Amino acid sequence: MNPDQYWHTAGVAALLGAFISAVVNVVGWIANHQFSRKRQREADCGKKVDECKRLIRDFRDASYNYWLVCGDDPRSKPLEDQIYRLTQDYLGELESLKDRFSGFSHINGLSLKKSATSGDFGSVRRQANDGVRVQVQADANLLISALDRDFNSQFR
Amino acid sequence: MTTIKVALDFSREPGGRHASDGPFSGETFRGLLHRAFQKPGDVTVELDGVRGYGSSFLDEAFGGLIREGLVGYAEVKNRLVLVSERKYLLDEIRECIEDAKIYG
Numbered sequence: 001m002n003p004d005q006y007w008h009t010a011g012v013a014a015l016l017g018a019f020i021s022a023v024v025n026v027v028g029w030i031a032n033h034q035f036s037r038k039r040q041r042e043a044d045c046g047k048k049v050d051e052c053k054r055l056i057r058d059f060r061d062a063s064y065n066y067w068l069v070c071g072d073d074p075r076s077k078p079l080e081d082q083i084y085r086l087t088q089d090y091l092g093e094l095e096s097l098k099d100r101f102s103g104f105s106h107i108n109g110l111s112l113k114k115s116a117t118s119g120d121f122g123s124v125r126r127q128a129n130d131g132v133r134v135q136v137q138a139d140a141n142l143l144i145s146a147l148d149r150d151f152n153s154q155f156r
Numbered sequence: 157m158t159t160i161k162v163a164l165d166f167s168r169e170p171g172g173r174h175a176s177d178g179p180f181s182g183e184t185f186r187g188l189l190h191r192a193f194q195k196p197g198d199v200t201v202e203l204d205g206v207r208g209y210g211s212s213f214l215d216e217a218f219g220g221l222i223r224e225g226l227v228g229y230a231e232v233k234n235r236l237v238l239v240s241e242r243k244y245l246l247d248e249i250r251e252c253i254e255d256a257k258i259y260g
Contacts, residue, residue, distance in 0.1 A: 080171075081207070084207050084208030084210075085208070087208055088208055088242070091242070091244040092242065092244075094244075095242075095243055095244060109244065110244060110247060110248050110251070113211060113244075113248070114211045114248075116211075117210035117211040117212060118210075118211040118212050118215065119173075119212060120173065120177075120212065121172075121173075121210040121211065121212040122171035122172035122173065122177055122178070122181075122210050122212055122213065123172050123173060123174070123176075123177040123178075123212075124177065124178075125176070125177070
């Protein structure tokens with residue numbers, strides 16, 4: 001190999017090495033970027049799911065206490081107001097979650113609201129009702145389980 | 157077309173099922189809806205701007221309209237226009253109407 005051939009071969013090898021290094025860097029950057037995006041998405045979704053679950057638990061507890069007393073009890077009206085507010089909070093948060101993350105589209109939050117605010121809800125003649133309390137707890141737990149299941153199936 | 161703005165034309169705090177539960181019950185609102193359906197054209201109900209709706213209120217107002225034979229199911233489906241930013245509210249009222257379908 002004469003000096004010209006040597007330098008020509010060395011130059012090609014150097015260029016090839018630089019090219020391969022650049023490709024590896026770009027692929028690595030893309031993979032890292034995708035991984036970071038997935039982690040960020042998981043974190044964002046996790047926050048929203050946690051907030052939904054917190055609001056559902058608050059709704060469940062307010063509803064439980066509401067159906068523990070009769071409509072003419074002085075504790076009834078403030079609890080009723082709380083239920084109205086929490087209904088909008090948890091169903092609104094659930095809608096926002098479903099809008100942003102497609103994996104939750106089949107979750108129905110209305111069953112819980114119906115369990116808690118049907119019958120004599122809002123009536124001063126309402127009687128305390130064990131059956132409604134049990135149903136509200138069961139529906140809230142089902143909803144929370146569905147949120148956990150769908151979150152895990154998407155990210156775990 | 158008739159438009160009912162619940163917050164302005166009825167109450168910001170609708171609640172209860174029967175008229176005996178209070179002045180802004182589902183039964184009372186059903187009367188307002190019934191009168192609107194007696195006029196020609198669509199009946200638009202703007203639902204936002206109130207404290208919230210219990211399922212007892214919605215069932216008595218919208219489902220009751222059909223169950224009590226005041227307006228037929230098909231007519232409600234064809235003429236009732238619901239307006240709200242809350243999708244779940246629209247879904248719940250549609251469920252009330254579908255549940256009452258067998259009556260009208």
